[in-house]
Amino acid sequence: MLLKPDPTFYASAKDAIKAPPETVAYVALLSANGTGTTDAITVVDTKTSSPTYAAQVGRVDLPNTGDELHHFGWNACSSALCPNAPKPHVDRRYLVVPGLRSSRIYIVDTKPTASEPRIVRTIEPQEIIAKTGYSRPHTVHCGPDAIYVSALGNADGEGPGGIFMLDCDTFDVIGPWEADRGPQYFAYDFWWHLGHDVMITSEWGTPNMIEGGLDPNLLLGGKYGHHLHFWNLRSRRHVQAVDLGAEQQLVLEIRPSHDPNQTYGFVGVVISLKDLSSSIWMWHRTNGKYGVTKVIDIPAEPADPAQLPDLLKGFSAVPPLLSDIDLSVDDRYLYASCWGTGELRQYDVSDPFKPQFVGSVRIGGIAKRSAHPSHANQPLNGGPQMVEISRDGRRVYFTNSLYRSWDDQFYPDGIKSWMVKVDVAGDGAMTFDPKFFVEFPHVHRAHQVRLEGGDASSDSYCFS
Numbered sequence: 440m441l442l443k444p445d446p447t448f449y450a451s452a453k454d455a456i457k458a459p460p461e462t463v464a465y466v467a468l469l470s471a472n473g474t475g476t477t478d479a480i481t482v483v484d485t486k487t488s489s490p491t492y493a494a495q496v497g498r499v500d501l502p503n504t505g506d507e508l509h510h511f512g513w514n515a516c517s518s519a520l521c522p523n524a525p526k527p528h529v530d531r532r533y534l535v536v537p538g539l540r541s542s543r544i545y546i547v548d549t550k551p552t553a554s555e556p557r558i559v560r561t562i563e564p565q566e567i568i569a570k571t572g573y574s575r576p577h578t579v580h581c582g583p584d585a586i587y588v589s590a591l592g593n594a595d596g597e598g599p600g601g602i603f604m605l606d607c608d609t610f611d612v613i614g615p616w617e618a619d620r621g622p623q624y625f626a627y628d629f630w631w632h633l634g635h636d637v638m639i640t641s642e643w644g645t646p647n648m649i650e651g652g653l654d655p656n657l658l659l660g661g662k663y664g665h666h667l668h669f670w671n672l673r674s675r676r677h678v679q680a681v682d683l684g685a686e687q688q689l690v691l692e693i694r695p696s697h698d699p700n701q702t703y704g705f706v707g708v709v710i711s712l713k714d715l716s717s718s719i720w721m722w723h724r725t726n727g728k729y730g731v732t733k734v735i736d737i738p739a740e741p742a743d744p745a746q747l748p749d750l751l752k753g754f755s756a757v758p759p760l761l762s763d764i765d766l767s768v769d770d771r772y773l774y775a776s777c778w779g780t781g782e783l784r785q786y787d788v789s790d791p792f793k794p795q796f797v798g799s800v801r802i803g804g805i806a807k808r809s810a811h812p813s814h815a816n817q818p819l820n821g822g823p824q825m826v827e828i829s830r831d832g833r834r835v836y837f838t839n840s841l842y843r844s845w846d847d848q849f850y851p852d853g854i855k856s857w858m859v860k861v862d863v864a865g866d867g868a869m870t871f872d873p874k875f876f877v878e879f880p881h882v883h884r885a886h887q888v889r890l891e892g893g894d895a896s897s898d899s900y901c902f903s
Contacts, residue, residue, distance in 0.1 A: 447531050447892040448517045450902045452697040452768045455517065455830045461890040462486040463496070463553050464827075464836060465534060466858060467508040468883040473540070473843055476882045477501045478508045480536060480547055482554045483858065483877055485834075485890070493860075493875040497554030499547060502561075506538030507843060510887050512579030512897055514546075514586055514607050521633055521901035524583035529607055533559070534889065535586055537576035539842075540650065542567055544576055544588070546610050553891055560610055568594045570612040571603040575646045578628050581897070585613060589629050589640070596646035600626025617670075621677030625664040628692055631672055633901050634699040638670035639722065641690045641706055652844040655750065659712065661685030667706060667722060669729050681731045683720060686712040694766040694773070694896065696791075700903050703791050705734075705773060707764040715739035715754060717761030719775060721791050734794050737761060740780050742806040748851050757805050760849070762824050762841050767832040768895050772797075772867060774826050778841055779849065781807050781822040783861065785869055798869050800861055803839055805849060811859060813873045821846070821854040827888040828895035835861040835869070840884035856884040 449455035464483045470476040482497035501508075515529040534547040534556070542564035547556045568574055573590035580587045586605040592598050601623070602616040617623075625642035632639075642664020643649060648657055657663060665687045669679040683690055687708045695704030702724040709717060719735035739756040751757065760779030766772070766788070773794065775784040781804020786794040801809040808818035821839025828835050838858045840846055846854045860875035879885055889897060 444520060444528060445515065445531050448520050449898070449900065450517070450520050452770070452900050455893065455898060455900070456768050456832070458830050458892060460485075460831070460834070461829060461892055461894070463891045465549070465556070465889045466838065467511060467536070467886045468879060469507055469840060469843060469886055470504065471843070471853070471882050471884055473507065474504055477504050478506045478538070479883065480508075480534065480556055482556065493877055495877070497556065499556045499558060501545060501558070503541065503543065505541050506543055507540040508536055508886060509539040510578040511536040511889065513581050513889070513893070514610075516581040516893060517898040517900055518581060518583040518633060521583040526607060531893070535579045535588070535605065535610075537579060537588065539575055539577055539591075542574040542576060562610065562612065566612055567603070571615045573601060573603055573615065575600075577626070580630065581607070583633065583901075586610075587616065587629070589626050591626055591643065591649070592645040592647070596650070598624045598645045600624075600645065602626070602629060602640070616675055617677070618675035619677055622680050623668045623677055625666070627664065627690070630693045630695050630704070631899065632695055632699065632702055633672070633899055635702055636672040637702070638672045639693055639695065639704065640668045640670065641693050642666050643689060643691060649842070650844060652848045653750070658688055658710070661688065661712065663688045664690050666690065667731055679729055681722070681729060683708065683731060687718070688712060691762070692764045694764055696770050697766070697768050697900060698770055698903060699901050701770075705764060705766060705788070705791070707761045707775065709761055710758055715756055715758035717759040717777065719761070719764060719773070719794075732792070734792060735775070735786060737775065737777060737784065740806070746806040748805065748849055750848055751805070763826050765826045765828050765896055767828050768830050769832055772832065772863070774828065774835060776823040776826050776837060778822040778824045780804050781809050783823040783826065783835070783837060785867065787867065797867055800869055800871060802859060811857070811876045812871050813876045819855070819857065820850050820852065821856065825887050827890060829890060830893060830895065832895075833863050835863060836888050836890070838885035838888060840886050843884070846884065853881070854884050855881060858885050858888070
């Protein structure tokens, strides 16, 4: 235990923005075939003055096949400084790495040397299922009192999904989080407004609905998730469900305001059954009740059916397939990953009710196959997917793999994976860093990114 709080913990978002730049990024690598090759966590050098800048400088290979790593996170972060945190002297040291298919969790130590991560504990699926009733762990967030993990379903691959907790010192499984789930059945992402005792959760589908790929019958029937749920964080009880409408399918990534005095945030919707568009909705509280308003529409783009996978040929269009969003720590810029069209879009959300589209970059895409500036003659597939923003908002990293079975449906030629970085100027202008183009071997696909010392989607703050 540290005698003082970890220096990478920040009481406020303003303090975090002043932090030194990250020197490494941790990236989840998924086996491209799910068998034969194990997943890995690789370490990428992000220090611009380094002779190994944009190179892989370390790695830990997992001992089992079939894990399919997804959204990993830190054991502890700035929420440890909240007034109600029982353990303010924990250390941001361990990555909590869930296997979405295997239901196994790895605890990876990043110290004493950041480029030499090592596995120090494995939590087997039998323990998780026995103590929580859940399987398929998906997203990890470090809370003020424990590590929170969302899970998509039960041991049989059905619902309900939900959230369970790990002890942030021992990593022992504590148990399920919910005391009263109300009507909530599907699970996916979650986050919170800590100062207001509010948890927000979103919806994808049960493991049996998603593991074989996107099911057109379920999609067209409006059977995937289309609700947001609001909870009392302290009592662990469901308070309110808001239905975005059955045509709004796959309500996924949640990004609340970083300012703890605010009670708004954004959630992305992958596809509209009306016109294949994607959208971003804002939640807001009025007189104690939450409402949800659509604030951004992203249209599908016309395309030659010959360029499209079988799933899309009949539409003669590429849907954006909004797979991730991320909000800068100063709550000014919202980034939207359009995995289908190959576009990373940037919005000024200084007025969250009236976002302004201010720029975009293109790379990959189902039809366009746009190249990176450093490899102008090399068509790329996949598209902007998992996006992560540095604490000061000046660097945006992203990778191009979504989920293996869904990758294979939309990019049937097989995703060739990469990681890139966009530099953001003081006025918000985005440009690709020509020196940062990381290609991974064909046996692996890159997914989640975590930055040394924290990033825009891993920390929550309790002070303005």
